[in-house]
Amino acid sequence: MTGSSSRANANEASLLRVFTIPESDESTLSRIEKQMSEDLNGFLEQQIVAVQKPLSEIEQDFADSCIPEEPMWVSDYSDKILDTLIAHSVHTSSPRFIGHMTSALPYFLLPLSKMMVGLNQNLVKVETSKAFTPMERQVVGMLHNLVYQRDAAFYDQWMHNVDGTVGAFCSGGTVANMTALWAARNARFSAEGDFAGIDQEGIFAALKHYQYDGIAVVTSTRGHYSLSKAADLLGIGRRSFVAVDVDENNRIRVDELARTCRELADNNICILAIMGVAGTTETGNVDPLDEIATIAEQYGAHFHVDAAWGGATLLSSQYRGLMRGIERADSVTIDAHKQLYVPIGAGMVLFKDPQISTAIEHHAKYILREGSKDIGVHTLEGSRPGMAMLVHSCLSIIGRQGYELLIDKSLANARYFAELIRQDEDFELISEPELCLLTYRYVPSHIKRFLEGASEEVRAHINGLLNVLTRMIQKTQREQGKSFVSRTMLTPAAYNGADIVVFRVVLANPLTTPEILRDVLIEQKAIARQQLESLAPIEALVNGG
């Protein structure tokens, strides 16, 4: 349905054209494609509206619940989504978008993505993926090697093995974490005597057979929400998800972890898994993995490390040590669509011992037959695209050395920004950047000084008001569309466990410059001064006191 007139009746000849005749170079869609290919950032800056429209207004363009009856010309469709969809999307690759874990992408991924889609391989089975199967296994193997550094003989034996897998590719960290916990659960409650295994008989029978009074999954209060979601999904229950307090650096308190485990064991609760976090989503801190590993061993618990975001740090010789102990984990989650600079939709779970993957193995008569190398035998998902190709290309083209430069640059950027915040008397650094993530808030210097001498009660009151202010600044800055930081709520030890709303910044975009970082703070100050409604009650208190 290429052409310029606005409507076309469905007829077979014109319909088959969309499958057989490519877009002409002069078509609207080709022009858009050319612009994006030549200058993605320029295209997005030009197309995405600067001042944001409220979501409720955007929804008006997507209000019709009927599948359009008649076909539409590709050109008309392209014009339409340029105005309604692209114009109101988020410029996630902008160097000024430093609020989330998405970043700029290497240019070569654009044509490669098109290639991936054009090939339309389905990774569930060899019959619909052929070379994509060994390619994906290699990508997972390379990441396994990055974490576990086993010898060549290990990878020769396991990387392309039928009887197990060193890991599984999936759409993202959430599915990776679920897959890890699923494997851990099934391996722990495996067949024994009359009991056919939890995969066959379910949790109810498993607990009865193994005579436990319950199951627990332990992590810190900073663990990602996908972990408790996994506990729900897997039938363990969110309450079985035990959150241990963190220290002043947002790392799990090992003494508390040990105490919790002892208590659970005393109460005949099976400690199914302990989940370490290597790069918490909110503050970017890394749990003491080595010490957690020792406790996990003591209780025979599966040790999982959620390194969805921080795992890429292993590529830097200088910072690899921050992950010490990760090689003792039974399973590790790493997202390629975070610090490996791959588009959204690429996560991995890695298994220290490939044989644990047999705990979640499944077969069917028409595919995934016994003895096949079909990857779908060991994945939570079924049909899956060839995203691993994009990871493969980045690992090959950027190389370990290239990633090292990127990681080191991100951490240097974060340290620079932390220094900027510390030097500005109107800001307060809440969490130091251990990796390239930090949190802070805006507190004018005179309020800071007042807080120091204030009573606990007054401090709590002012912190509450500052929370409102922080929220308003973040929201206004986002709506102004020049730059974006995110926000979250922490309970820092230094604030006696009070809820503190903070700005959250992730500095993984290699194109983010010191100038941009300075601008972010300048803009926030300017917005703050206009937030009279939020500021007035604070000033009243300060002046009244």
Added chain:
Amino acid sequence: MTGSSSRANANEASLLRVFTIPESDESTLSRIEKQMSEDLNGFLEQQIVAVQKPLSEIEQDFADSCIPEEPMWVSDYSDKILDTLIAHSVHTSSPRFIGHMTSALPYFLLPLSKMMVGLNQNLVKVETSKAFTPMERQVVGMLHNLVYQRDAAFYDQWMHNVDGTVGAFCSGGTVANMTALWAARNARFSAEGDFAGIDQEGIFAALKHYQYDGIAVVTSTRGHYSLSKAADLLGIGRRSFVAVDVDENNRIRVDELARTCRELADNNICILAIMGVAGTTETGNVDPLDEIATIAEQYGAHFHVDAAWGGATLLSSQYRGLMRGIERADSVTIDAHKQLYVPIGAGMVLFKDPQISTAIEHHAKYILREGSKDIGVHTLEGSRPGMAMLVHSCLSIIGRQGYELLIDKSLANARYFAELIRQDEDFELISEPELCLLTYRYVPSHIKRFLEGASEEVRAHINGLLNVLTRMIQKTQREQGKSFVSRTMLTPAAYNGADIVVFRVVLANPLTTPEILRDVLIEQKAIARQQLESLAPIEALVNGG
């Protein structure tokens, strides 16, 4: 890292180029892209090797488990994957590839996919997707409307509602089926009195509270393997997955279903869900959905329909009736990457009552806050790409009428092929095409005649030998690389429950011509005549008898 020399040392300047400088028009990658864009089929036919290499040989190219230390030029990488990956991938969009559910794609999806990747939106939350959030909700709403045909007021209320969703987009039918069963489980064992709900307390506590002796999920023996995988994942157990016999048309036997349910209820087993199949993966048949709905109502069971493959039939006025009763399902799975002609990675689960989605709702402090329209609140997956855009474009550009033409053409093709098989005395049609899927096998006419008069024992023996032959023909045809049909094993009623290996054909590619279908049979016959090792013992029996 554009250029032509073979290696580059990692340095920041050249590294940043991959993020800032697009590929030049003359680069290898650009040339590949141009060829694909102008003639995808031609490119693939030229690049993919005709005679397949064994997987073990392909693995040699993906044997290194180390992340490459040094960066690589994009051009060198492109040359390399052209030879090692593309050359040994599967031409899934070929009109001669009629063995699986992947098909040709409309051309406009290639530039649109690039746009989707360049935008790199993350649909988990509005902050990283903005207009993509209402766009995705609209796509899910349109499919909901296709199935349930509720009035405009319903969609006005629910399509963009915070308090629930009419469905969830996901990477594929497997995750969709899991999401449906998860919602059903959590809704059935909701909070009551002291019991905080299964999401909180898990299955063990849920069964104790509700005083059931077990849980069952019921489907036919033709149900997709993802359903029992879901039972495993959700902690219910594969044994709780009760498979009911099918009739001679591979549809669930309603009398057997009723009997099974009565028995389960008598044994104090909770019938959590009954799963109807609308387009079985192996034979393409549709369960009597209306009758299943009545039984599900009787037992208060959640009624789910797995229409991952067949759901698109609803777009055809002529064949919509085949799905009668689907509108009574509590949830429905539809894959856009099957008969909606979207690339792999696009599935949906639809909920009749949007409020059931609250049973799997989850929040976090930094995203997915209460009251937000973040789609991640109701999805199994976390971070997800903007694939819905590709579905949106297909629904808009092809339109309902266009899809109707495609669906009708597929079914006509299947009926034509069935007729070809019936008219050829050396083939045997095993399952009639209810939708565009059929199964058959090769049985030379003299063997057919011999079988008619043979004893039960001899028949069983010959069928076993024919199974070997069918496997060999399918494998050889695949390896010859000209065309591809898949195979599976059925137990047709007409063969007294014997295992019969069959060719399986899916005719959804609109570019598949009658000539191609005739060629497939001609090639199979030619291959069969060369399978002397498989044929000899059959001929010996026939001649000896």
